[in-house]
Amino acid sequence: MEYEELKRLMSEQKDEMTAAERMKAYNAGEEVDYIPYTLQAPDPAMADIFGFTTTQFAKDFEVKSEVIRRRKEEFGLDSFNVGLGLKTIGGALGSKLRAPEHGIDYVEEHVLKDYADFDKLEVTDPYKNPVLAPILESAKRLKDRFPDVSMTTSVAGPISTAIAVRPVEMVLKDTRKNPEMLHKLLDLTVECSLRWFEAFYHEFGPVGTNFSDPVTCMDVISKKQFDEYSLPYIKKLIDGTEKIMGSRPGAHICGKTSPIWGDLADAGLFSFSIDNCEDLAVAKAAVGDRMRIAGNVPPVDVMKEGTIDEVIASCKECLEKCADSPAGFILNTGCQLPIGTPKANVEAFIYAARKYGRGARLGHMPKGILEEGFEN
Amino acid sequence: MSSKEELLQRLSDGVVDMEEDDVAEAAQEYLDAGYPAFDGIMEGLVDGMNRASQLYEEEEYFVTDVLLCSDAMYAGLDILRPHLPEVSNDDKITGIIGVVEGDTHDIGKNLVKIMLETAGFNMIDLGRDVPLTQFVERAKEHNADFVCMSTLMTTTMGGMETVIHLLEEAGLRDKVKVMIGGGPISQKYADKIGADGYSQNAVEAVKLAKRLLNIA
DSSP states (O other): OOHHHHHHHHHTOOOOSOHHHHHHHHHTTOOEEEOOBOOSSOHHHHHHHTTOOHHHHHHOHHHHHHHHHHHHHHHOOOEEEOOOOTTHHHHHHTOEEEOOTTSOOEEEEOSOSSGGGGGGOOOOOTTTOTTTHHHHHHHHHHHHHOTTSEEEEEEEOHHHHHHHHSOHHHHHHHHHHOHHHHHHHHHHHHHHHHHHHHHHHHHHOSOEEEEEOGGGSTTTSOHHHIIIIIHHHHHHHHHHHHHHHSSOOEEEEOSOOGGGHHHHHHTTOSEEEEOTTSOHHHHHHHHTTTSEEEEEEOIIIIIITSOHHHHHHHHHHHHHHHTTOTTOEEEEESSOOOTTOOHHHHHHHHHHHHHHTEEEBTTBOOHHHHHHOOOO | OOOHHHHHHHHHHHHHTTOHHHHHHHHHHHHHTTOOHHHIIIIIIIHHHHHHHHHHHTTSSOHHHHHHHHHHHHHHHHHHGGGSOOOOGGGSOEEEEEEETTOOOOHHHHHHHHHHHHTTOEEEEEEEEEOHHHHHHHHHHTTOSEEEEEOSOTTTTHHHHHHHHHHHHTTOTTTOEEEEESTTOOHHHHHHHTOSEEOSSHHHHHHHHHHHTTOO
């Protein structure tokens, strides 16, 4: 369909609940206006849609505020996340990061190329560390400005944090050649992450938490490596988070993850945002009764490059496959929403969530799907 | 003293078993016994790496294994290569490979390079975070037959399309095949930007290169 038609159809749709009310009612097993939705780590793409660069968003408080306000107004995304990116703790520990004006930061020089330097690394203090303190400060200012919008925080998963401290090839080889030091490094990354959550709790009380762990997929490591070097630290991160915040975190892992779904559920993960290379129906059958599933509209081929109709069809397919998952379902993108995603495709996503996700209830197929025709 | 066959087997097995030191030792023994370096590389080291990539394809081996196997292979190559008869690389099919500007994720690129080198291509590795014009300059300089680009990030994938335009502007597009890969890349994206091919992993990349360049 054309954009004008989408806008016309959307003007006939109405939100009956705020995102917070919707989530609360959904969790309580009540019927909600439509399925809860989110877009994975959308800030860089949102900034781009509203005409700002990633760096402006990261550094300019007024820009950040405007993006948060407009994404709530225009896309109904009424929560915001102030968290640590994949490289932030690496940077806080001394790795040299480079942030392009409009793009995602990357590690230019790792701090730990030789384990002889390991003892120089200290658990980072969010109040004193020059990389972390400004982020915490910005969270305080944003909370002051948006007292009624819910704020969440996030960290990177243990092994993903480790590769921002030490080059990935070295970390992988450590699994064979230097397990003892790698265990110490992983332990340190979890300590740093939990220290961040503690500071956040200290400032804002209990908030929702998430971690992203792209390295811990089966495209990069084996199941055996996962069992020995990732799972124990993920477990530690989950348990530590629950102790601090009183609730368990959600996670996003890119890539192939089906061999570890059961482990993640056993480790107590609350929700799992699944990559579009995996099948939601298979995930539902495997772990849907133990873990909330979120996913998995293809970010590049559909959200960034696709048409309005392709976005809508993809959202519908996700709902058909997984909206009745017993522990709940969140319509989401399969990975980070890419910079360059057109505004129309974000709107098409929301349109589809409202239309096909209408009358959603935990563990049941939404009325929208049942009444608009089920094609599976 | 071991026979040539025994030493070749030891080189091959050493690569598969990731025994860097033993491969280096076996390579030295092999040379000391007066056997030709070329056979040692092809029937020993490369044979081992081919077995490793087969295991990778069968999901018996993972990225870490392939990296360690290639460490062992390169340890042997360092010893055998200086003893190859002088052959210019001009006879070999040459590829330029790199991770596009703005991205430093290079494990995938490294795996592809290893596999292509093992398959006999002369690979010029530009590394990671490679300025886009460099792909073109180096392709020209080395009279390359193909260019391989990768990225793991959506923010930098546009650079691949730029390189294709730059190749066109330089009048090189008809002479070089362009192969792309990486997490967010798909066949659909390759078609969209006019790349000649996309491959999902390193083993497929070798097949793709051979297909694009009409090598049996």
